[in-house]
Amino acid sequence: MRLKEDAMQKGQLKPAYNLQHGVDAQYITWVDLSSHPTDVLTLVPFLKDMDDHLPFQYKEIVADSGYESEEAYVFLEQNGQESYLKPQNYEISKTRKYRQDISRRENMKYDPETDEYICTNGRKLKRLYDRHSKNRNGYVSTVTVYECESCQGCPYKDKCIHGNNCKTPMEERNKRLNVxxxxxxxxxxxxxRITTEYGTQLRMNRSIQAEGSFAVIKEDMNFRRYLYRGQENVLAQSVLLAIAYNINKLHFKIQGGRTGQFLTELKAS
Ligand code: SF4
Structure with missing residues (x-):
């Protein structure tokens, strides 16, 4: 299964609905509509909806970085499904700028024995306390706050501590991490998981299949605007479009002798 955000009405109307496609073997196998402006809260309700209606369950869930969240990871694990969600920092983490950014905890050493981070200046960031926050789906996450024992006189301070809106003067501030x-x-x-050969193949197929379903509906089928209003009507029209898309897809797969193909193979480099 792969997911893709909808930008169906961008450029014409303010988007009022966020349409999601679940795809499998190049067919649209599930459709859901929400009013969430971003994708991050849509994955769990989408999967629950599938579970409520389908007689089987997809065991491997592939989605782009916009869907990654702790809530999604926890849900997938508890639901017996394997996560192939792309981390939100996946692309940027490969850049030199990111890897040289000393303010990031990813670039600090971590001591699991003492639960402390060690910064570029060799000082310790110790655990202060845990705080809890609830998202709009009601999921509660626990964030541990760490603070440097002392950032006094540190020559890296400008690069390490951000947040110009803080009322405490820079010279009095200590670096904090929320993890x-x-x-x-x-x-x-x-x-x-996603960087194995199989994970790479799944991600490539997510891109082809989920991006493809929206591209075909918007460009090839020239669907630009819903004819009806209201969540129920818009969902009904989205399902009709998905059926039309699937009939076309079946036709082309029969013509191309690809009816048994679920995944496009990775090209050998
Ligand atoms: S500002 Fe603080 S945490 Fe950052 S490098 Fe300096 S001493 Fe370490």
Whole structure:
């Protein structure tokens, strides 16, 4: 299954609906509509909706970085599904700028024994406290706050401490980190999964299949604007479009002798 955000009405009307496609073997197999302006909160309700209606369950869930969240990771694990979500920092983490950014905890050493980070200046960032926050779906995450033992006189301070709106003068400030340990762990596990050959193949297919379903509907089928209003009507029209898309897809797969093909193979380099 792959997901893709909709930008169906961008450029014509303010987008009022966020349409999601689940795709499998190049067919649209599930459609959901929400009013969330971003994708991050849409994945879990989408998967729950599938579970409520389908007689089977997809075991591998592939989605782009816009869907990554701790809530999604936890849901997938508890639901017996394997995460192939692309981390939000996946692309940027490969840049030199990111890897040389000393303010990021990813570029600090971590001591799991003492639960402390060690910064570029060799000083310790110790755990202060945990705080809890709830998202709009009601999911509660735990964030651990770490603070440097002392940033006094540090020559790296300008590069390390950001946030110009802080009322405390820079010379009195100590570096703080907010870290969700669970998110950190799940992101790392997923990163290892998506960078295998199979994970790479799934991500490539997500891009082809999910981006493709929207591209065909918008460009080839020239669908630019819903004819009806209201969530129920818009969803109904989206389902009709998906059926039309699937009939076309079946036709082309029969013509091309590809009816048994689920995934496009990776090209050998
Ligand atoms: S500002 Fe603080 S945390 Fe950052 S490098 Fe200097 S001492 Fe370390």
């Amino acid at each position: 969700s340990k669970l998110m950190k762990q799940k992101r790392q596990e997923t990163l290892e």
